[in-house]
Amino acid sequence: MGFLFMLNKFIFYSLCSLIIWLPIPLGSNRPWAWAISELIVFALFFLHCIFNIYKNNGFFPPLRTWPIFTLIGTLLLTLLIQIIFSYSTDPIQTKIVLLKTASFFMFAWLICVYTIDKKRITTIIYALIIAGLFQAIYATFLNLSPPSYTPIFGFQYSQRANGSFVYHNHLANYLAIILSIGIGFIISELDIKKNSNSKLTHYFRGFIKALLSKKLVIRLCLIIIVVALLLTRSRMGNIAFLVSLASVSLFALKFYKSKPWSLKYLIISFFVLDTIIVGSLFGADKLQERLAETSFIEETRDEVIQDSIPLVKQYYLSGSGGxxxxxxxxxxxxxxxxxxxxxxxxxxxxxxxxxxxxxxxLSFFSLLYILYICFKNMTQRTSPLYQGVSFGVATAITFMILHIIVDFPLQATANAMTFIVIICLGLLSSKKRLAKN
Structure with a gap:
């Protein structure tokens, strides 16, 4: 029993370490980098199989997590069909994508199996925030005192924050989904009931208590991440994050079950403190200049999409191959x-x-269904943690739906796997079948 317990903990904390590692090697967006993540996932899944030789239950993830496997499984099955029936126009690349997608499927499987309780959900969130904080500090340091080359991997540095990513928009996407789950976690820590005693001493005592609590530490971490997000000067990254946060916040203020009394003040603080005060100090004006200078005449992304439409018509049935x-x-x-x-x-x-x-x-429908589950969790669950996590996951999904209209963040392994983790947290926060909240 001791061996099985240690193996269980080893697999879980290895997953947490992998979450922190993923963005460091250039967003895991190079063959050698995503190969490392694949090898780690395959090795952990092999250990999971060994674990279940000795323990004859717990091999499969909870039934409530099936939508994420429908989403990834649809893509995985399509890739298999493309290779088996020679539908792919580039079989080598399709096999590479198949291997990567298989690792995504196993990764989601492991996250859903080993994140077994509230404590482990909280640990996963801490791992996500630590990973985002490291990227934010690294990106901000390079941006405020830019050297010729980055100290890690020796890439020539640009004036727009990249962190350890190659592309600034990938960093913006990564930071935004980390911010989303971080905000949801802070909401889960808010008090449900306001203190009926309105004396100044009670407010002062509450203020001191807040200063000494983990909420302040996490809030400071999120402010640093906001700074880095602004320094990417990603137009759609910043706009999509604000729109998604505002949309989910409005829903929460209207329909959130057992709404924390300070929820509206927390949400207002993110828009006022983070976007106005912090933004004025760390380059929001330059982001505004980029937005004002945006020209569809100079911008070629719309032409790329327009020229890609004939390929959609040509390969609409079987696809051209991953x-x-x-x-x-x-x-x-x-x-x-x-x-x-x-x-x-x-x-x-x-x-x-x-x-x-x-x-x-089918994949997009699965994602929308997961978003529906998160909204449902906010209105029906009684656990503050599950409600807060659902808020964060809903914000992250809404953000991703908007951001991928003009970019390709899911092509970076770090972004894709981090997004998978966040989706899994939303499903793990949903109501168990035949169980009470």
């Missing part, structure tokens, strides 16, 4: 662009081309 977009797009490119586009800068278009319209629709 990872094949970069080789197909030049055949449909109408005019030379500034730079080489190996991605569509629109995940909906690229997924529809590579996986087919049906698989793309």
């Amino acid at each position: 990872g094949s977009y970069y080789g197909l797009f030049p055949t449909k490119q109408s005019i030379p662009y500034s730079g080489f586009y190996d991605h569509a800068h629109n995940e909906y278009v690229q997924f529809a081309i590579e996986f087919g319209v049906l698989s793309c629709f």
